[in-house]
Amino acid sequence: MTELNYLTANYTLRSWFFTTDHKRIAILYFASLTLFFFIGGAGATAMRIELATPQADLVSDDIYNRLFTMHGIIMVWFFLIPSIPNTLGNFIAPLMIGARDLAFPRLNLLSWYIFMLGGSVTLFAILAGGIDTGWTFYTPFSTLYSNSYVMVAAAGVFIAGFSSILTGLNFIVTIHRLRAPGLTWYRLPLFLWSLYATSVILVLATPVLAITLVLIAVERCFGVGFFDPRIGGDPLLFQHLFWFYSHPAVYIMILPGMGVINELISCFSRKQVFGYKFVAWASLAIAALGFLVWGHHMFVTGQSLVASLVFSFMSFVVAVPSAIKVFNWTATLHKGSLRFDAPMLYALAFIGLFTIGGLTGLFLACLAFDVHATDTYFVVAHFHYIMVGGMVTAYFGGLHYWWPKITGRLYSEYWARTAAVLIFFGFNLTFFPQFILGAEGMPRRYHVYPPEFQLWNVLSSGGATILAAAYLLPLFYLGYSVFFGARASANPWDAPGLEWQTSSPPPEHNFDIQPVVTRAPYQYSRNFEAEPQNA
Amino acid sequence: MTQHRPSLPLVVAWLGLMGLLALTVATAYVPLGAVNAIIAIGIGIIKATLVAAIFMELRSRDALTLVFAGAGLFWLGILLWLGLMDFLTRA
Ligand code: HEM
Ligand SMILES: [Cu+2]
Numbered sequence: 001m002t003e004l005n006y007l008t009a010n011y012t013l014r015s016w017f018f019t020t021d022h023k024r025i026a027i028l029y030f031a032s033l034t035l036f037f038f039i040g041g042a043g044a045t046a047m048r049i050e051l052a053t054p055q056a057d058l059v060s061d062d063i064y065n066r067l068f069t070m071h072g073i074i075m076v077w078f079f080l081i082p083s084i085p086n087t088l089g090n091f092i093a094p095l096m097i098g099a100r101d102l103a104f105p106r107l108n109l110l111s112w113y114i115f116m117l118g119g120s121v122t123l124f125a126i127l128a129g130g131i132d133t134g135w136t137f138y139t140p141f142s143t144l145y146s147n148s149y150v151m152v153a154a155a156g157v158f159i160a161g162f163s164s165i166l167t168g169l170n171f172i173v174t175i176h177r178l179r180a181p182g183l184t185w186y187r188l189p190l191f192l193w194s195l196y197a198t199s200v201i202l203v204l205a206t207p208v209l210a211i212t213l214v215l216i217a218v219e220r221c222f223g224v225g226f227f228d229p230r231i232g233g234d235p236l237l238f239q240h241l242f243w244f245y246s247h248p249a250v251y252i253m254i255l256p257g258m259g260v261i262n263e264l265i266s267c268f269s270r271k272q273v274f275g276y277k278f279v280a281w282a283s284l285a286i287a288a289l290g291f292l293v294w295g296h297h298m299f300v301t302g303q304s305l306v307a308s309l310v311f312s313f314m315s316f317v318v319a320v321p322s323a324i325k326v327f328n329w330t331a332t333l334h335k336g337s338l339r340f341d342a343p344m345l346y347a348l349a350f351i352g353l354f355t356i357g358g359l360t361g362l363f364l365a366c367l368a369f370d371v372h373a374t375d376t377y378f379v380v381a382h383f384h385y386i387m388v389g390g391m392v393t394a395y396f397g398g399l400h401y402w403w404p405k406i407t408g409r410l411y412s413e414y415w416a417r418t419a420a421v422l423i424f425f426g427f428n429l430t431f432f433p434q435f436i437l438g439a440e441g442m443p444r445r446y447h448v449y450p451p452e453f454q455l456w457n458v459l460s461s462g463g464a465t466i467l468a469a470a471y472l473l474p475l476f477y478l479g480y481s482v483f484f485g486a487r488a489s490a491n492p493w494d495a496p497g498l499e500w501q502t503s504s505p506p507p508e509h510n511f512d513i514q515p516v517v518t519r520a521p522y523q524y525s526r527n528f529e530a531e532p533q534n535a
Numbered sequence: 536m537t538q539h540r541p542s543l544p545l546v547v548a549w550l551g552l553m554g555l556l557a558l559t560v561a562t563a564y565v566p567l568g569a570v571n572a573i574i575a576i577g578i579g580i581i582k583a584t585l586v587a588a589i590f591m592e593l594r595s596r597d598a599l600t601l602v603f604a605g606a607g608l609f610w611l612g613i614l615l616w617l618g619l620m621d622f623l624t625r626a
Contacts, residue, residue: 172603176599200606203603203607204606204607204610205610208614234622236621236622237618240614240618240621241614244614244618291610291613291614292613292617294617295617295621302625303621303625304620304621304622304623304624304625304626305624305626306620306621306624307617307620307621307624310617310620311617
């Protein structure tokens with residue numbers, strides 16, 4: 001009570017908007033991302049309502065195109081990519097390595113402003129009339145035909161890209177330079193290995209996206225032929241460039257999630273992560289191999305068969321390190337003393353959902369099957385299993401795990417578990433039917449469909465309703481906990497990580513005395529010390 | 536870091552870049568078939584090396600920085616290699 005912490009140190013607005021404290025910046029990101037998540041979610045809800053019936057009874061085709069584009073752009077660029085790195089990573093990473101802050105605190109604040117600028121520009125494009133190109137901005141639609149606010153939206157994404165690059169840079173330098181004495185690479189929590197791998201992708205891939213968006217602008221505005229064959233361009237060039245960024249970007253969207261899962265699984269089975277070094281290097285392997293597979297998004301575009309074969313093969317290879325992780329999590333659970341607190345429920349959900357998403361990725365990596373499944377709901381189901389079932393679930397898991405550290409409060413365990421179970425159930429009901437729809441041939445991005453597809457669509461829309469309600473729940477019990485929750489101790493999960501060795505919430509400068517590390521990570525006592533105190 | 540006059544190597548490198556640019560433009564007008572592309576790419580590599588070594592000051596950086604700069608180049612190589620592989624093997 002008497003000790004000042006980062007939240008109570010200063011109350012002015014100025015102290016928030018000009019803060020260089022990584023913890024406060026994390027909170028700024030958290031607030032903005034929550035907003036974007038619900039804006040994107042509103043788009044999804046509208047689409048699922050429209051799709052409950054075969055006819056177009058809610059929106060016109062034109063509006064539907066704008067809806068899925070808005071949903072995709074917001075969710076991918078303004079929620080999934082920054083989600084875990086910029087909120088949990090920003091908050092926890094410096095604490096985990098025993099540092100006072102990130103290496104470049106002002107750059108960190110600047111990243112947030114750049115992100116908000118990009119977000120505002122994109123939101124403006126959406127409000128001013130919307131974009132109908134899909135989140136991928138495929139040419140020639142984006143360069144020749146679409147009359148909507150493509151350029152404005154692309155500018156917003158372009159700007160947000162700089163935020164990504166700066167954040168990646170900040171994490172790389174921080175992890176290299178600011179580790180506490182004794183914290184060698186192999187003593188680093190696996191969350192940081194995955195953040196590191198993610199940052200490498202952010203720094204190396206994002207510039208390609210930025211360049212691609214500039215090329216669209218130049219072709220659209222000045223008629224320079226990059227993509228249009230009539231003026232000397234190559235229509236496939238756009239997709240090569242776009243997916244060279246966007247396939248690695250899907251790993252930006254999943255690696256941090258995998259990192260969080262390591263922390264959760266080991267804590268709630270009271271064991272060291274099985275095969276620590278394999279899991280650590282698997283993150284880097286995924287980051288590296290992820291750059292070699294982009295062509296699997298282009299199997300049906302008319303790229304050469306040789307290219308398709310190489311990309312197909314590499315896609316199978318990249319699944320190996322992902323599989324290593326899944327096996328090692330399972331082995332960590334084996335004979336652990338498991339406890340099913342809310343974060344653990346999210347972690348278990350993640351393992352199941354990510355596995356389904358990954359395996360169906362292998363289906364898609366098979367040339368013959370992909371020709372059948374491209375642009376059907378099968379693909380939609382695949383990437384939602386990974387990105388929503390995987391990343392969003394991990395994000396919620398991490399949020400619940402570190403919530404006592406971030407806010408200093410405990411939430412209602414009962415409601416948290418209820419939400420976790422509802423999310424798992426609602427998620428599967430929403431997206432599993434889409435595999436069947438896709439296999440039966442329902443194309444994606446259509447808002448009317450033959451009546452025989454209605455049954456699965458109704459199930460999916462029903463699931464989406466449950467899912468939406470389940471995603472709203474934490475807003476209430478977490479919000480409630482901030483004001484009325486019981487106070488959390490410094491280490492409510494009885495965990496060994498450095499972040500638990502400072503008070504909850506941490507003081508402004510994180511640690512009163514510089515911690516020194518003498519042990520490998522995840523040295524859990526075999527059982528929880530005591531039943532943790534829950535509200 | 537508080538230099539006001541550009542140092543000599545910078546000026547020389549800049550002049551070199553301009554010279555190479557002129558050379559690129561000039562050779563583009565000489566019809567040599569496939570050799571045109573090779574010359575253009577060759578000049579491009581020299582220019583990139585100049586920028587990296589002198590303007591980015593990679594000449595005098597520690598190993599870690601070089602690793603990251605090299606990684607960027609390596610990834611660019613992958614993009615060009617796999618992208619070109621598609622182009623060169625199209626039916
Ligand atoms: C386990 C390894 C994975 C493999 C082998 C794989 C394979 C594939 C393939 C072949 C496609 C192209 C389908 C098509 O367009 O016809 C695809 C699409 C997609 N994948 Fe994966 N994937 C994997 C993991 C992931 C991960 C981790 C994510 C995200 C976190 C992800 C997100 C996506 C997205 C967003 C698309 C759809 C792109 C679009 O068409 O708009 N995938 N995946
Ligand atoms: Cu991909």
